[in-house]
Amino acid sequence: MSIVHLIGGEKGGVGKSLVARVLAQYFIDRNLPFVGFDTDRSHGALLRYYGEFAAPAVLDGHDSLDPVLEAAIEQPDRRILVDLAAQTQQSVSKWFDDADVLGVAHESGVTFTWWHVMDAGRDSVDLLRQWLDQFGETMRLIIVLNEIRGERFELLEASGERQRAEALGAAFVSLRHLPDTTMQKIDQNSLSFWAAAHHPDRASVGLGMLERQRVKVWLSRAYEQIDKVAP
Structure with missing residues (x-):
């Protein structure tokens, strides 16, 4: 049975692509076969950092996401990872509705999991409310509390x-904040998280020994969180 992992959250800059990259590295490190699809026409993080595993899927037509379900049905031994660009939730909802995608998926033994990425801001809470109103119990929901802008999610709790x-x-699940300067070096050098954590050549990756160690610890803690939800 294949699982389609949709990485969403609607809000730009909330960390959707970061979560997609972490999941891609998790699947690689756990020897879990997967296929990635990147819907972001401007940044394309999966294509940039994990290009050998990913294909573009820009949402510019009614059938743009068809290859996602087709891949899940044709390759049931692989997980499907979809990095959704900002403000694409309505396009996904229309795709679900127009072709009864969830019904076809159920008949084919495919399940959907939505990873809703949010920060501690009010707009993230509002977007979660909208998602729950729209999708309810139609698929598995994993909410990622990205600590990019703080560890306290009082607005969500209240x-x-x-x-x-x-x-x-x-x-x-929670995703801790990796220091901005470290993440910037990773991005500037277009590194996978494996390369950022393990590549020994500082001149090649721009990361010193302790910076690489911070990436290892950060990634290990992220994996502990992901392990809890058994993707």
């Missing part, structure tokens, strides 16, 4: 949306 999501069966 809103009641966390409790609502948990009542619908949602799981929560």
Whole structure:
């Protein structure tokens, strides 16, 4: 049975592509075969950092996501990883509705998991509310609390949306903040997280020994969180 992992959250800059990259590296390190699709026409993080595993899937037509489900059906031994660009939730919803995608997936033994990435801001809470209103219990939901802008998610707790999501069966994982300067060096050198953590040549990757160690620790902690939800 194949699982389609949709990495969303609607908001630009919230860390959707970062989560997609972490999941790609997780699948590689755990020897879990996968195929990636990148819907971001401007940044294309999966294509840039994990190009040998990914293909473009720009949402510019009614059938743009068809290859996602087709790949899941044709390659049931592989996970499917889809990095959704900002403000694509309505396009995905229309794709689901127009072709009864979830019905076809169910008949074919394919399941969908939505990774909803959010930061600690009010708009992320509002976007989670909209997702729950729109999709409810139609697919598995994993909410990623990205600590990019702080570790405290009081607005989420006070809103009641966390409790609502948990009542619908949602799981929560946290992604710690990797120092900005380290992430910038990784991005500037177009490094996979494996290369950032293990490449010994500082001149090639721009990361010193302790910076590489920080990446290893950060990635290990991210994997501990992902292990909890068994993707």
